[in-house]
Amino acid sequence: MRLVLPEGRVWWRLGLALLAGVAAAGSAVALLATSAWLITTAAAQPPVLTLMVAIVAVRAFGVGRGVFRYVERLVGHDAAYRVLGETRARITGRLEKLAPGGLSSQRKGDLLARLVLDVDAVLDLWLRVVLPVAVAAVTATATIGLLALLLPAAGAAVALAVLVACTVVPLLTAQTAARAERNVSSARGEVAANATETLLTAADVVAFNAVDDVLKSFSASDAKLAAAERRSAWSAGLGNALLVLCVGGASVAGLVLGNTANITGAVFAVLVLTPLALADVLGGVPAAAQLAIRVRASLGRVQELLDSPEPVHEPANALPLPAGRDLKVKHLRVGYGDDDVLDGLSLDMPAGSRVVITGPSGSGKSTLAAVLMRFLEPRAGQVLLDGVDLAQLEGDQVRSVVGLLTQESHVFDTSIRENLLLAKPGVSDLQLWKALYRARLGVFVEKLPDGLNTMVGEHGARLSGGERQRLAFARLLLADRDVLVLDEPTEHLDEETGRALLEDLFAAAGRRTVVLLTHRPELVPAHVPRQLVCLT
Ligand SMILES: Nc1ncnc2c1ncn2[C@@H]1O[C@H](COP(=O)(O)OP(=O)(O)O)[C@@H](O)[C@H]1O
């Protein structure tokens, strides 16, 4: 999968983590092998000097196992988090391009929540799937090779055990585990809901003497959860037991085969005991196999997002921004997927003019706004700024001329000052106040005890709908764009507030061009000279 392939230097970190993991797992196996050799050899009471190397080796492997495991965790997590960071950066970059015009509206809602979870699968992929499986593969192969050197048949027996442990066991446990996991999460939800309800209704329950009934239903759902958890633990235990059975089988095979081949003494002990160390090494494989399914689904969704076609192509050789501000739409055709939303639309918007574009919901007003902002590319026709096709200008250049106010302008959870400074960092308070007064919000802010430092709350929750729109408009005025595209600015406002807002918007716009997209043209003040265009 392209998206999660780490770049450049992360590779050697992952390689180092793999090496450390193999060294740790290898130490565990070698520890058992050398211990087996040492104990059996020592039983014959040879001169202690012949044991020295093995004694040192046992110590080294014992210490090495812990140290290498630590290094593996450290370097592995470091690498995985770097990959995660890279992936997040790529997704953010992609979203920045896609979000304004390229995401179908029904997907926007759950997109963010899902993306956060999905992207985290990158961590699971490297830490809990790729690394453990790679470590297990390398260590198991090396162990098989070592045992095959001592007795080829024993090597073959261990190979068979490893094969079964890595294929049949995950297959057997996957199904029971998946079902158990589903049951546990639904039972947990039930208990949580029950607890909340019990707390909320406690007074009534006591008043009606219904405590016993409620407690009975509570313990029933609790018992259900306990049963589900037992089954889940049982399936995890089954996996472990099967694994131990495989490894134990390999050990018994070593016993029988070694015996038939007349191998005795220390080598015999090594043949019998070494396979047991593989239980630890292979322990992560069934879980990794299960996780791999979930990770694949998550990363597939992320990939789908990264692969969605770019809504706008930046020109290879962008032209400089022209000086004039006359806008012309010529035979514009634009749409999403197989459908055209607008076809053959032509408009003339000279600098400083007022254009009111109406049409019922779904007639393509927001789509037109997206084209004017160069968030979306026409399928045919052009939008010309002073005679230059927008397609030949960089998107950011276009947006330095055209500004947008939408029905739900985003207000950030910070102070009024910070919300304004977003449009033009570093400007003086005087300019902020000017913009606020021109958006007719100055008096309101002045009356607030904290003035410009007033926190507006999440999504501007502490402001009314009209105030929020005015704050967003003040921000747009500060940004000082020559063309203002207002997409349903009155959508969430009552008639009176909407009328007042439009009155002030047109007045404050001054010499700028105003393109108002609305399905309530009757709210436009009568004295504003305007060109009215109706989309159907
Ligand atoms: N990102 C999108 N992907 C697919 N279809 C879209 C997208 N945005 C809008 N549409 C569709 O295009 C049509 C016009 O939508 P829109 O321009 O938002 O209309 P309006 O703003 O006039 O209500 C609608 O049928 C809508 O469902």
Ligand SMILES: [Mg+2]
């Ligand atoms: Mg719209």
